[in-house]
Amino acid sequence: MEFYSYWRSSAAYRVRIALAFKGMAADMQYVHLLKDGGQQRLSAYKSLNPSQLVPTLVDGDLTLNQSLAILEYLEIKQPQPALLPADLQLALKVRAVTLDIACDIHPLNNLRVLQYLTGPLQLSEQQKLHWIQHWLQQGFQALELRLSHQAGNCCFGDMVTWADLCLIPQIYNALRFGLDMSPYPTLWRVYQYCQTLPAFIAAAPEQQPDAQ
């Protein structure tokens, strides 16, 4: 398998955790989102992934974009250790939290959006920071309410699931932008715990060869 990654991409980070957690090897390919005007825009990468976003996974004749579709594939290719609960209703709840992060928080604060805010819209750095923090706060407030009654060490009891694979990169991103995490004690507890697990340590942005 080839995996196209960028160290600070939250979406790539999710998949890196899954690969490490399942002990699956992948030939890492690095796509620098800032160098050369963004290497994701080069024609070689664009032909793999017309969306010009990371990550992309290539396995034989399967070329797959979208981190959550890639997580789905890894779950099929190597079911154990599982990252979704066996209980169907609980697995649906995990999927919903995963999507709360991947659809309602992350897309508003990724690099291309921030570049549009300060580029074409000419917003100030201060306005950009308010934008970032606003959507993080909206999303984290909802997640804190949703998870406070069911979280253990992880979002869903003590089992590492896709929800944790999405939450930890999102909190990493929030900390970069100085978000105060004290209103979200459940999320913060899960973050602290996951940071002690080998798969999360190995997948962390600063551990990647392309980190700067």
Place this chain on the structure above:
Amino acid sequence: MEFYSYWRSSAAYRVRIALAFKGMAADMQYVHLLKDGGQQRLSAYKSLNPSQLVPTLVDGDLTLNQSLAILEYLEIKQPQPALLPADLQLALKVRAVTLDIACDIHPLNNLRVLQYLTGPLQLSEQQKLHWIQHWLQQGFQALELRLSHQAGNCCFGDMVTWADLCLIPQIYNALRFGLDMSPYPTLWRVYQYCQTLPAFIAAAPEQQPDAQ
């Protein structure tokens, strides 16, 4: 089942198509996103869905948010007629296109984001329109490249899949904002075809009792 919907919500529209396509009955509950300062913010709805977004599905003791998690549930609850191909690799491709729309296009142009642009950021209507069209164009360009070689009447051959359930509401939304669809002949062909299918007709925003 109870289904909480708003006529113009693209996310609710996806699920309405699935319900109609599978012939599943649901007790429709309407959440008006503009009335009363947004009925999604009222405490009764917020207790069902802390994210204060539509849709939400309630079935017995399962309360589920996120349209794609709800689609997953409907596929389990009533597998036929299927909305995902039986071929695993093809199903993964459908999932990726579904996420291309649900993660990379739709979240940037939904109501709460547009309200933030013209509210706190005080952008003009013209700037808002540019924002909307920019992200639609980015997303549709990638989808046109991705689908032009495999689409038939639908995104994936002639089978109605989740990709169509996401694409048609997204194009409906694009047309509201005056997007020129001529650069996307494949997407436009799929849109025209799906608009002739009973499930898509029944689920259309203007057909809903809460339409204005």
